[in-house]
Amino acid sequence: MKQKILIQNGRVFMPSTDLVTEVFIEDGKITAIGPDLLKSCTPDETIDAHGLYVLPGGIDAHTHMELPFMGTYSSDDFESGTLAGLYGGTTSIIDFAIQTKGESLTSCVNQWHEKARSKAVADYAFHVAVTDYNEKVGQEIPEIIQAGVPSFKAFMAYKGSLMIDDKGLSSLLETAARHGGLVSVHAENGDVIDALVAQFKAEGKMAPQYHALAHPASAEEEAAGRAMDLALAAGAELYIVHTTCRGVLELAAAKSRRGQRIFVETCPQYLLLDDSCYLEPDFGGAKYVMSPPIRKKEDQEALWQGIESGLVQVVGTDHCPFNMVGQKDRGRDDFSKIPNGAPGIENRLEVCFSEGVKKNRISMRRFVEVMCSNPAEIFGLSQKGAIRMGADADLVLFDPEEKHTLSVKTHHQHVDYNTYEGLEVTGRVKTVISNGAVAIRDGRADQIEKGRGRFISRQSRRTSCQE
Ligand code: URP
Ligand code: ZN
Ligand code: ZN
Numbered sequence: 221m222k223q224k225i226l227i228q229n230g231r232v233f234m235p236s237t238d239l240v241t242e243v244f245i246e247d248g249k250i251t252a253i254g255p256d257l258l259k260s261c262t263p264d265e266t267i268d269a270h271g272l273y274v275l276p277g278g279i280d281a282h283t284h285m286e287l288p289f290m291g292t293y294s295s296d297d298f299e300s301g302t303l304a305g306l307y308g309g310t311t312s313i314i315d316f317a318i319q320t321k322g323e324s325l326t327s328c329v330n331q332w333h334e335k336a337r338s339k340a341v342a343d344y345a346f347h348v349a350v351t352d353y354n355e356k357v358g359q360e361i362p363e364i365i366q367a368g369v370p371s372f373k374a375f376m377a378y379k380g381s382l383m384i385d386d387k388g389l390s391s392l393l394e395t396a397a398r399h400g401g402l403v404s405v406h407a408e409n410g411d412v413i414d415a416l417v418a419q420f421k422a423e424g425k426m427a428p429q430y431h432a433l434a435h436p437a438s439a440e441e442e443a444a445g446r447a448m449d450l451a452l453a454a455g456a457e458l459y460i461v462h463t464t465c466r467g468v469l470e471l472a473a474a475k476s477r478r479g480q481r482i483f484v485e486t487c488p489q490y491l492l493l494d495d496s497c498y499l500e501p502d503f504g505g506a507k508y509v510m511s512p513p514i515r516k517k518e519d520q521e522a523l524w525q526g527i528e529s530g531l532v533q534v535v536g537t538d539h540c541p542f543n544m545v546g547q548k549d550r551g552r553d554d555f556s557k558i559p560n561g562a563p564g565i566e567n568r569l570e571v572c573f574s575e576g577v578k579k580n581r582i583s584m585r586r587f588v589e590v591m592c593s594n595p596a597e598i599f600g601l602s603q604k605g606a607i608r609m610g611a612d613a614d615l616v617l618f619d620p621e622e623k624h625t626l627s628v629k630t631h632h633q634h635v636d637y638n639t640y641e642g643l644e645v646t647g648r649v650k651t652v653i654s655n656g657a658v659a660i661r662d663g664r665a666d667q668i669e670k671g672r673g674r675f676i677s678r679q680s681r682r683t684s685c686q687e
Contacts, residue, residue: 277654279604290560431498441468461538509548543636574643
């Protein structure tokens with residue numbers, strides 16, 4: 221139920237300033253910002269945010285809910301995944317609808333609508349991953365953009381299932397750009413990876429750590445550089461998802477200096493963890509089997525610096541959870557059978573605030589940009605990502621001082637481990653307003669009706685950039 225809510229005494233983070241003031245919301249929109257709003261507004265409810273930050277609702281531009289992948293399904297569906305997101309201050313997601321070979325893009329997107337429609341408890345949009353590019357699929361691209369899905373993904377790895385070749389990628393880049401769509405790439409060289417996987421297996425090296433060794437940073441750098449060159453040739457902008465390493469940042473910086481438009485995304489796991497995680501005993505390294513894998517400490521520092529310098533514009537989670545029992549353990553004797561992916565939607569804001577802002581690696585302004593406003597701008601979520609008049613009333617009341625410890629015992633993600641188990645964080649999501657209603661109040665679910673989340677139809681970049 222939408223309410224008229226007045227938030228008082230909080231430090232409100234707006235696009236160009238932050239100050240202690242008031243925010244009034246009604247009918248799902250922010251309708252007033254400023255002091256003494258009780259003189260002009262008649263709230264049903266007043267929330268005292270003294271000592272709290274008032275932030276725009278987080279936008280996670282990279283999730284995989286109920287994804288069929290490597291013989292199983294990611295363990296959060298749109299209900300449990302968006303609910304976990306709300307607990308963590310994420311009020312909108314962009315999930316990847318992934319085309320199966322031979323399927324039309326329209327059928328693929330419709331399938332994702334079916335998964336999300338009656339379940340999502342927060343707002344959602346889709347990217348579509350093109351795994352089978354041909355002329356017919358190319359012709360569908362303007363229709364898909366018209367249908368509110370103006371962003372695409374291409375996999376340069378997962379040969380035999382998701383990967384498309386350079387010809388397909390070039391055509392996708394060119395066609396999408398012509399119609400105002402944005403293409404993102406999973407940048408890893410699929411052939412190099414397959415050869416290394418085969419080599420390790422032939423040598424009897426089957427433990428989770430060999431997943432990381434079979435996905436070297438050089439294979440990521442090569443693919444990212446190739447994608448940048450193909451994008452330049454196609455006259456297209458490029459978005460690189462889940463970037464892990466210094467080498468890709470250096471390439472992106474060099475290309476950007478020459479005027480190419482490249483967006484770089486990273487994820488909290490690459491900022492916080494290093495590759496020693498793969499040595500966790502008792503098959504524990506399987507928790508971190510994802511592609512690309514966790515890298516070195518030097519890469520973490522480069523990624524934080526990339527955020528602070530503005531080179532890395534988005535922190536998404538790549539939330540793609542698989543249980544250790546019954547899913548990850550399919551690969552107990554063979555790392556190549558461990559489903560790739562890890563959970564994180566619930567922890568994104570808190571871990572990046574604690575490890576980034578509190579440890580002076582990034583400013584609060586950059587934090588709000590990479591968590592909220594940049595994903596909204598890049599992907600055309602024009603009503604979201606910023607606290608301003610007329611925007612959707614998606615807000616997070618965040619305590620910057622409260623400490624707590626992350627654990628599978630207390631999280632809401634439907635998965636039997638937490639990527640950051642035992643990490644003490646400073647900063648806690650307290651209250652979350654989603655689409656004008658309190659969804660989380662003091663850390664507890666308030667009024668959350670299944671299916672209340674709305675599909676957010678987006679416009680092409682050409683249209684949204686002209687606005
Ligand atoms: O390991 C990962 N990242 N799994 C999810 C699929 C993808 O590549 O984004
Ligand atoms: Zn990927
Ligand atoms: Zn992903």
